[in-house]
Amino acid sequence: MRSHSRPHTSAGTTGLRRNAGRGTLAGVGIVAMLGLAACAPTGDTGGDEDGATASLDSVNLIAPADPGGGWDQTARAMSEVLTQEDIVGSAPVENVPGAGGTVGLAALANERDPATLMVMGLVMVGAVETNASEVRIEDMTPIARLTEEPLVIVVPEGSPYETVEELVDAIVEEGAAISVTGGSAGGADHILAGMLLTEAGVDPADIPSTLNYIPNAGGGEAVTMLLGNTVQAGISGVGEFVEQIEAGGLRALAVSSEEPAALLPDTPTLIDEGYDVTLTNWRGVIAPGGIDEADVTALQDLVVEMHDSGAWAETLEERGWDDAFLLGEEFQEFLDGNITEVTETLQAIGLVAP
Numbered sequence: 001m002r003s004h005s006r007p008h009t010s011a012g013t014t015g016l017r018r019n020a021g022r023g024t025l026a027g028v029g030i031v032a033m034l035g036l037a038a039c040a041p042t043g044d045t046g047g048d049e050d051g052a053t054a055s056l057d058s059v060n061l062i063a064p065a066d067p068g069g070g071w072d073q074t075a076r077a078m079s080e081v082l083t084q085e086d087i088v089g090s091a092p093v094e095n096v097p098g099a100g101g102t103v104g105l106a107a108l109a110n111e112r113d114p115a116t117l118m119v120m121g122l123v124m125v126g127a128v129e130t131n132a133s134e135v136r137i138e139d140m141t142p143i144a145r146l147t148e149e150p151l152v153i154v155v156p157e158g159s160p161y162e163t164v165e166e167l168v169d170a171i172v173e174e175g176a177a178i179s180v181t182g183g184s185a186g187g188a189d190h191i192l193a194g195m196l197l198t199e200a201g202v203d204p205a206d207i208p209s210t211l212n213y214i215p216n217a218g219g220g221e222a223v224t225m226l227l228g229n230t231v232q233a234g235i236s237g238v239g240e241f242v243e244q245i246e247a248g249g250l251r252a253l254a255v256s257s258e259e260p261a262a263l264l265p266d267t268p269t270l271i272d273e274g275y276d277v278t279l280t281n282w283r284g285v286i287a288p289g290g291i292d293e294a295d296v297t298a299l300q301d302l303v304v305e306m307h308d309s310g311a312w313a314e315t316l317e318e319r320g321w322d323d324a325f326l327l328g329e330e331f332q333e334f335l336d337g338n339i340t341e342v343t344e345t346l347q348a349i350g351l352v353a354p
Contacts, residue, residue, distance in 0.1 A: 056298050058090040060111075062118040064104020066097045068220025069183070070237045071119045074146070074283050077319065078119075081311045087302060097217040100127020100184030102135065109135045111288045114295035117143060117303075121283035123187030125335075125342045129352045130186030137339065141291055142331045144303045145284035147321040149237045150257035151192055152264060154250040156229050164254045164273045167233055168200050176212040179231040181222045185215045186351055188281040189235040191342075192256055195277045196270070208351070226250055237281055238263050239319045256280065263320035282324055282338075284331060300328055 059082065063075035072095060079091040096104035101124040108118045120137065128136055153164060161167040171178045182189025194207050202210055214231060216222050223241070225231045227249050234241070234250075242263045244250040252267040256279045260269060270277050287299055306312050307325050316323055326334055346352045 056088055056115050056302050058088050058115065059299070059302060060113060060116040061091055061093045062104055062108060062116065063093055063095050064097065064101035064118060064120065064124070065095065066217045066220060067095055068223070068240070069217070070149070070240055070281070070283060071101065071121070073239060073319070074119045077315050078117075078306065081306050081309060081315060082302070085306070085309050085311050087305050087309075099131045099133070100124060100187055100215075102127050102131050102133040105133065105137065105140070106135045108140060108286070108288055114288060114291040115299070117285040117287055117299060119283060119285055122281050122338070122342070123183050125339055126186035126188070126191065126346060127184045129343050129346050137286065137335065139289045141287040141289055141296055142328070142335055143285045143287050143296070143299050144307070144328070145282055145324055145326040145331045145334060146307070147316065148280040148282040148324040149239060149321050150255045150261045150280055151188060151235055152238045152241055152245075152255045152261070152267065153253045154226065154234050154241050154245065155232065155253060156226050157249055157251050158229070159232065159251065161233070161253070164196070164270065164275065167253065168196050170232075171197065171211065172200055172202060175210050178233070179212045179214055180233045180235065181214045181216060181225050181231045182235040183215060184217070185213070186346055187215075188279060190215065191345065192235055192277070192279050195279065196275060199275045199277055239321065242320070261320060262317075280322070284326075303327070
């Protein structure tokens with residue numbers, strides 16, 4: 001196996017991290033590439049006569065993607081825990097897919113019910129930039145970061161590619177003839193593909209012409225393309241592909257975490273395969289912008305109660321999600337840094353203009 005000696009690149013709970021002093025690219029380090037509904041609130045979030053914040057009776061959950069993907073899975077897992085644990089009486093999930101979550105972000109900006117949470121994460125941070133979204137995450141109210149998850153690189157079971165190296169070499173040699181599907185353009189899956197090509201020696205400026213990346217709005221669509229052999233490889237969160245991997249329809253080549261993934265313990269890491277690259281995809285929830293402090297507190301209390309429940313701990317274990325909980329100001333600080341780092345990375349590899 002070839003030894004890849006380029007600098008280590010990692011994206012995790014602190015965003016896209018670069019090892020200082022180990023090489024730079026364009027000044028930011030070698031990392032890679034890549035109705036307004038006038039309705040009454042569903043929950044009483046106002047203060048009572050003593051000034052205490054009331055709890056929510058219900059909460060609306062928005063998954064800004066098609067069914068089957070990580071955001072949808074997270075929203076539905078939240079809904080199940082919130083209702084089964086009697087934290088709220090109801091927690092309906094609405095799918096608002098499109099443009100890496102930015103269609104859902106625009107819908108959240110117009111939401112008039114403060115008892116609303118939208119699932120989002122690293123993918124949306126990149127999509128806001130690549131889609132030049134007029135509505136930005138900074139316009140919303142950060143509530144909490146919830147989880148992080150490694151990505152997995154897969155191929156259809158009948159693929160000729162047995163290793164990541166064989167796949168990457170094919171992409172470098174054949175370019176657009178090799179199609180790779182994943183989430184939205186500029187998201188975690190796209191970035192990981194670019195990181196691998198950078199490790200293989202591709203000039204970041206050449207990545208857009210070398211990599212035939214086919215974005216989609218949900219993990220279900222990616223699975224359909226892979227099982228139908230309309231693409232040669234796919235990248236997504238472990239939880240989105242694990243069922244088909246276990247069923248034999250897809251073959252896992254490597255995961256992007258530093259250690260083997262809990263759901264795929266026999267799958268090597270990219271580091272094991274000779275690529276000094278790690279990346280984890282985080283997910284969290286935000287609320288509409290400009291809501292009252294009492295509403296923010298009620299939403300935070302709801303999420304804390306969910307996070308602290310045994311049912312949520314079981315959900316994390318079952319789905320292979322790592323607990324990455326940050327609340328309020330800590331999440332805001334993390335988010336500010338992540339937005340800056342992802343933007344710099346996308347600019348460095350030419351996906352967005354400086």
